[in-house]
Amino acid sequence: MTAARPLHTGANPARLRGMTRPHPLDPLTADELIAGRAILADEGHLTETTRFPSVLQVEPDKSVTDRQVRYTLLDTATGQARDILVSLTKHAVLSSEDCGDGQPAFLFEEYDLAASITKASPEWQTAMDRRGLGDRIEHAFCAPLAPGFFGRADEAGRVIRTVTFLRDDESDSPWAHPVEGLIVHINLTERRVLRVEDEGDVPVPPEHGRYTGVPPRTTLKPIEITQPEGPSFAVDGNEVTWEGWKLRVGFNAREGLTLHQISFQDRSVLHRASVPEMVVPYGDTAPGRFWISYFDAGEYLLGKNGNDLRLGCDCLGVIHYFPAFVADDHGHPVEIPRAICLHEEDYGILWKHTDLDGRAEVRRSRRLVISSISTIGNYDYGFFWYLYLDGTVELEAKATGIVFAGAAHTGTKHPHANEIAPGLFAPVHQHLFCARLDVAIDGERNSLVEIDVEGVPIGERNPYGNAFTWKETPLRSEREAQRLADPAKARVWEIRSSERTNRLGSPTAYQLIPRPSATLMAQPESSVYQRATFATRHLWATQYHPEERFPAGDRPNAHPGGEGLPAWTAADRNLVDTDLVLWHVFGPTHIPRSEDWPVMPVDYSGFSLRPNGFLDRNPALDLPSGATEDHCSAHDH
Structure with missing residues (x-):
């Protein structure tokens, strides 16, 4: 996420009750997210291994104004997930139930975890050595990908797969250098490799994928977009x-x-x-x-x-x-x-x-x-x-x-x-x-x-x-x-x-x-x-x-x-x-x-x-023509 800033303010959720309440359809604010987390902590729902794969505002039904948040909490130690409904208005937990089929969305930290598990795997290292790529492991990029669903017995629970790409250095674009046929299956809860597939032996494409640093063309003339009186919206x-x-x-x-x-x-x-x-x-x-x-x-x-x-x-x-x-x-x-x-x-x-x-x-x-x-x-x-x-x-x-x-x-x-x-x-x-x-x-x-x-x-x-x-x-x-x-x-x-x-x-x-x-x-x-x-x-x-x-x-x-x-x-x-x-x-x-x-x-x-029939006539008849020499004239060369 570009330039996102964490706001670990430690604010007291009680301050939310003294604030001007947002419109029922407004997005969640930082203070509301802080308050909601504090409610969960007060009710004993958080531990050291609790993570938040999904935090979504429950938009009110068309006749309700209560500000509610639905939290999906994942215990990374057990893989168990729960949906918890919190009322910010009432400062209370309204319901809690186990999640059914399917897994919550992936955590950002699980991407790094999948990469570290992959690179620590002897089977993956052996596959890289077999391909003559053992000396390029340092900058390898192990892309974490959702596994889909294929009913495999060992893929129950929280599973992810990685496929491997190479980089010349940390700034290189990895997508140009796929290591074909090398797939690692990982159980994130148990933090272990389930199996490694090493199919085929295709050379890694050598050409770089860098798309910046190309000398810019000089033939394009500027197009200026100006609104000297400001925008028309409020x-x-x-x-x-x-x-x-x-x-x-x-x-x-x-x-x-x-x-x-x-x-x-x-x-x-x-x-x-x-x-x-x-x-x-x-x-x-x-x-x-x-x-x-x-x-x-x-x-x-x-x-x-x-x-x-x-x-x-x-x-x-x-x-x-x-x-x-x-x-x-x-x-x-x-x-x-x-x-x-x-x-x-x-x-x-x-x-x-x-x-x-x-x-x-x-x-x-x-x-x-x-x-x-x-x-x-x-x-x-x-x-x-x-x-x-x-x-x-x-x-x-x-x-x-x-x-x-x-x-x-x-x-x-x-x-x-x-x-x-x-x-x-x-x-x-x-x-x-x-x-x-x-x-x-x-x-x-x-x-x-x-x-x-x-x-x-x-x-x-x-x-x-x-x-x-x-x-x-x-x-x-x-x-x-x-x-x-x-x-x-x-x-x-x-x-x-x-x-x-x-x-x-x-x-x-x-x-x-x-x-x-x-x-x-x-x-x-x-x-x-x-x-x-x-x-x-x-x-x-x-x-x-x-x-x-x-x-x-x-x-x-x-x-x-x-x-x-x-x-x-x-x-x-x-x-x-x-x-x-x-x-x-x-x-x-x-x-x-x-x-x-x-x-x-x-x-x-x-x-x-x-x-289509929503309006009785063209609603744009009253637009000004704007036909002035400055804006609508031809300039021959």
Whole structure:
């Protein structure tokens, strides 16, 4: 975590009772994390071997204001884990129960522990010596990876695997030098190696992966972004207002950035929006990769791995930063000083028309950007929420960083991996994000409709063969709402208000506009299919329930599967005229290329929510033209 600062203040939790209470939807503060830990200590829940793999605010039900925190506590001596619910408002433990199937998210300290166990292993050392790499052990990087679930008897409990990479020195990028086929299986609780796999004998790719220090080009001229009168947005605590929009900005250790109570022109659009899970399954059958299927939120925690964003690099313009506080492995607050970036940016033409007399009217678009970035091992993920002047909401996920690679003999034709540098092979994989959209289109009573565009067969309804129309299919239950995108039909999903109509008599509505991409490519019999069933559909919809937050379940780490969306939707609850939650799966399927090395240009994916009959006319007619010589003139050379 970049520049995060631990805050071991030892503050008395009683001071929390004398403070101004945060808004019920605001993120946890440092004082609240200190107070919550003290409550656990007072109640006798903490020992020298207690660790905190997960500390999450329990966001209030829509009628409750109690500030609560759900702690997952792990005893590293026994491997036992418990979920404990603490009320900060009442200064009390409300409940405590053993965790069920699956493991809590990994601790930061377990990454170092896995590396030290690996390097102390005689079997690993022998494997390195056999490959002629014994003299390079000092700077070897043992990457700690979640093991998935394969029902192996010796992998019960808290298990992790490492794969080995080499470095020339501590500053070298290890991802360029994989030691192919060397996998170490570790029991973290017992602090021992379960077994070492040493498959094959492929040379370590020699070419470095350094991507800095390249002489910069000198041909680019500066582009200046200035707002001499300041930004158009206003911030009051965590509440943001901008050009008819109002929302609250949140953050937690698992999801990272969250948005709450989003309204446009004083009308509700979304109660909550976030990306609560993503899965990164690999399509390679090699021993070191067939089991890889990272759940970057549930196994590693997107928020806890959030970046400290810096002016001029991650955002440009007049910026407001929001800090965030997460708990470290010992439950103490850690600050990410600039966890969230808020700014506005130009976005080209919003609307234009040139009249018959030659007079042109044009208005420029701009958007409000709320963003955060997390680094999980080799990959970096940016989450950018955009609000537009016409009432549109958009999410764009930006995947960058360094591709995960293995080794093979140069020139090998591999069915599951491309050679991206001499002897370096990057496997095909997917990044499947799942957005959770607690919609509230003019209130909480909504219904869901699928809309397809389709041609009309030649006949009485289409005598000239040119006709096409649209078809509306109500999605009335949770099973009916398990859908795939279909670009051939221009498929969208419309959320309609049950309480309000527009001036034309139609229900006010928003449409979910997908950017179609592949769903999970793994076979139904596979372990990852069972664990990541949410990724097999582009759309799910559920009736709102406050406990249903994570589409792969609360603990996907080493879980056999079946939790989350497949379990919830088995009830097939009603989706008509009710409080709806939409779950939208999107993201790239990545066949790596040479241009992705040594650092990958951003791969973009996402979706938008667009008003459809929500407004009676174009809401951006009142934008100033901005047609001045300074801003909209041509400069010929």
